[in-house]
Amino acid sequence: MASEFELIARYFTPAAPGPDAGVPLGVGDDCALLAPRPGRQLAVSVDTSVANVHFPADAPAEAIGYRALAVSLSDLAAMGAEPRWCLMALALENDDEAWLAAFAGGFHSLCHSSGTALVGGDVTRGELSVGVTVMGEVPAGEELTRRSARPGDVLAVTGALGGGAGGLALWQRGERDLNHPLLARYLKPTPRLAAGLALRDLAHAAIDISDGLLADLEHILAASGVGARLEPETLPLAAGLSETLGEPAAYRAALCGGDDYELLLSLPGSVLKEAQRRLAGQGLALTPIGTVCVEAGVAGVELGGAHGWQHFRGGKP
Amino acid sequence: MASEFELIARYFTPAAPGPDAGVPLGVGDDCALLAPRPGRQLAVSVDTSVANVHFPADAPAEAIGYRALAVSLSDLAAMGAEPRWCLMALALENDDEAWLAAFAGGFHSLCHSSGTALVGGDVTRGELSVGVTVMGEVPAGEELTRRSARPGDVLAVTGALGGGAGGLALWQRGERDLNHPLLARYLKPTPRLAAGLALRDLAHAAIDISDGLLADLEHILAASGVGARLEPETLPLAAGLSETLGEPAAYRAALCGGDDYELLLSLPGSVLKEAQRRLAGQGLALTPIGTVCVEAGVAGVELGGAHGWQHFRGGKP
Known part of the structure; x- marks a missing residue:
């Protein structure tokens, strides 16, 4: 079986982020380093998708990867935040390479279309689950929250x-x-x-x-x-x-x-x-x-x- | 059984962070809002601890909570970053309240002693695992990386x-x-x-x-x-x-x-x-x-x- 390091290198190290991605240091060190833009707040959230709780374990791998990121990005949408970065915590029962390639493809495709850079993650052994932390930016005071609904709205x-x-x-x-x-x-x-x-x-x-x-x-x-x-x-x-x-x-x-x-x-x-x-x-x-x-x-x-x-x-x- | 919302409210909503914590909006909305300090880079990392892979499932709950945060904070230490915030993704097979209280106590104690504010998370059903995303800050150019060791060091x-x-x-x-x-x-x-x-x-x-x-x-x-x-x-x-x-x-x-x-x-x-x-x-x-x-x-x-x-x-x- 491939090692954790090999799996990460093969499927979860995207192309080096572009100069606008705000990623001075990406996947491959103890931490990623990010450059938030001045005057913005960070909006952060994590959602974990567990096989047979949040999605069918036998769903297409490409959809599982896409969906795990989508549900986390949805929290940024609800705050009016612009997506910037994400981290993935993947638990796998085995390392079926075709499955992983399709899973990574689905995940990366939504990274690309949403402008979200994957900057880190880890792979562990366990029942299939995908935890995605997303980080976005919103100018201070412009965020949408749950607590400002007003009578008459x-x-x-x-x-x-x-x-x-x-x-x-x-x-x-x-x-x-x-x-x-x-x-x-x-x-x-x-x-x-x-x-x-x-x-x-x-x-x-x-x-x-x-x-x-x-x-x-x-x-x-x-x-x-x-x-x-x-x-x-x-x-x-x-x-x-x-x-x-x-x-x-x-x-x-x-x-x-x-x-x-x-x-x-x-x-x-x-x-x-x-x-x-x-x-x-x-x-x-x-x-x-x-x-x-x-x-x-x-x-x-x-x-x-x-x-x-x-x-x-x-x-x- | 208690609902996810009740569990989160009971054990994972810490006291409101102090004014220096840089948390304009903490646990309880779609995202937390964080205020990074100007001139700093964000250092971010995620580590997942899985029962019987990374720790014994029957270890004291307080130690499991403490340890899950410690291993993530260790990545910030290795970058020379100052810890600021964390998010927790917890998977539980059941919601034994005494276990959860001890687990949360261990986690919060290290949050407190390390100056790390818990700003969000989620709780799902699954085999016991704890994914912790940590965020710290380090002035640009002062980070410690893996790639700058020099002959003679x-x-x-x-x-x-x-x-x-x-x-x-x-x-x-x-x-x-x-x-x-x-x-x-x-x-x-x-x-x-x-x-x-x-x-x-x-x-x-x-x-x-x-x-x-x-x-x-x-x-x-x-x-x-x-x-x-x-x-x-x-x-x-x-x-x-x-x-x-x-x-x-x-x-x-x-x-x-x-x-x-x-x-x-x-x-x-x-x-x-x-x-x-x-x-x-x-x-x-x-x-x-x-x-x-x-x-x-x-x-x-x-x-x-x-x-x-x-x-x-x-x-x-």
């Missing part, structure tokens, strides 16, 4: 909801064609980095929808000390979701399914049209789904059953 | 060697008293942060000894394009190591055993005395063990057998 979501849960259902039924739009949304979600950057001067608060719309909405409400009224009939359902799951399950997936990685934003009604115009320029919808109010709790929906996806609480919806 | 190590392997051997024989010095060195190693900072203007190159002296020396030699001559009889053996392992095995542990987390430095002979004086002020020895030479390879030692610790290559020595 409009709540709006990017793109469409329920695709994550719909894709998982398809996978469980045996669908394996990654060109199927729902399956692609589940296994290769698009972190809404450009949307977060475009809206950070308009929105009051934001979060990415990883645990399910209701669960993530409640994080915003709790952090902001407000409540919300939703209009469930306005929820933008992922294309093909109702046909795949049936309408009641499709709405449940949009409300409670995880893994959508869209942004939920709280913004003044007066800027909604401008926000929609900006995202339309990216080919992305921004759909109002409710309003923020003073009264605690979420009105307008029946909360019968599970409330988004939490580890240690049970399986996927 | 003295090679020197901090503290004593072989304690990691000796402690592991004791653990395997059933010793469970963490006050035993060798066991303490294995399960609660001290990252040599103060030594790295004190020597960064004197040393040419440095690495921390995690894979074993010879394996880590070879990283320096390869990165610097030089060779070395060691004088094995000068190796500072951990107290009690010869008595515990016997002398031949003690030397093997000092040369090839992993988990020592001392620093190996390459520095001009002219500054050795000053370097020793500075570390003596910290109560730490600095022992010359050889010299850097032009000829590739390592002279002066017989390399019979395993060469330090690499995952995927087999068990601990």
Whole structure:
């Protein structure tokens, strides 16, 4: 078997970062050295994707690599931060070289398209999991947080909801064609980095929808000390979701399914049209789904059953 | 079972960082926001500790928490970087609350004593492992790397060697008293942060000894394009190591055993005395063990057998 050092050298040492990458010293020493830009804050987050908890172990390796980075980048999107750097902690049961090459290919492709430099990592033996630390930059005071939603704000979501849960259902039924739009949304979600950057001067608060719309909405409400009224009939359902799951399950997936990685934003009604115009320029919808109010709790929906996806609480919806 | 959110809130949300911590926004949003100091480079590294690969699963939880941070901080020490922030990715098979409280206590105690603020993390279900990303700062141009060792330099190590392997051997024989010095060195190693900072203007190159002296020396030699001559009889053996392992095995542990987390430095002979004086002020020895030479390879030692610790290559020595 190849050694840890050989594996790292072969698959996880990208081409030397360009001069704009802010990487005075990349992979290969005890630490990487990074050069943050003056006047910016660092936004940092880590997410670990575990086989058969967060993704099917037999998903295509290229999708597993892509997805592990995507879910971490989604946190930068929700802060309105620009991605700069990442570190990967990979645990492997064995070192199937074809698998690793495909995995690294998926990871590096999203590094490239998002402008994120892989600057370090480690490889250990263990059940398959991928921990990705991302680092981005946002000018001080321009960040989007969860705690600034205000009564009267409009709540709006990017793109469409329920695709994550719909894709998982398809996978469980045996669908394996990654060109199927729902399956692609589940296994290769698009972190809404450009949307977060475009809206950070308009929105009051934001979060990415990883645990399910209701669960993530409640994080915003709790952090902001407000409540919300939703209009469930306005929820933008992922294309093909109702046909795949049936309408009641499709709405449940949009409300409670995880893994959508869209942004939920709280913004003044007066800027909604401008926000929609900006995202339309990216080919992305921004759909109002409710309003923020003073009264605690979420009105307008029946909360019968599970409330988004939490580890240690049970399986996927 | 408690939910992920509850676990994070209960055990991994430290007291709000002080005003000097450079944490405008800590645990609890999509990302933490950090304020790097002007003129510094960020030094970043990630290390994952896996149960029964890097530490015994039945080691005291407090030691597991402490150790997972220590091994990551050791990489900052080797760069001469000052620790600032960390993120933790914890995988748990269950959520035994007493275990978690002890684990968090060990982790937080080293955060506190090293001046490292825990700013984020995640908790997933899986076999026990702890991934720790550390971020430190070092003024541009003052970092210690692996690639600047020069022919004629003295090679020197901090503290004593072989304690990691000796402690592991004791653990395997059933010793469970963490006050035993060798066991303490294995399960609660001290990252040599103060030594790295004190020597960064004197040393040419440095690495921390995690894979074993010879394996880590070879990283320096390869990165610097030089060779070395060691004088094995000068190796500072951990107290009690010869008595515990016997002398031949003690030397093997000092040369090839992993988990020592001392620093190996390459520095001009002219500054050795000053370097020793500075570390003596910290109560730490600095022992010359050889010299850097032009000829590739390592002279002066017989390399019979395993060469330090690499995952995927087999068990601990």
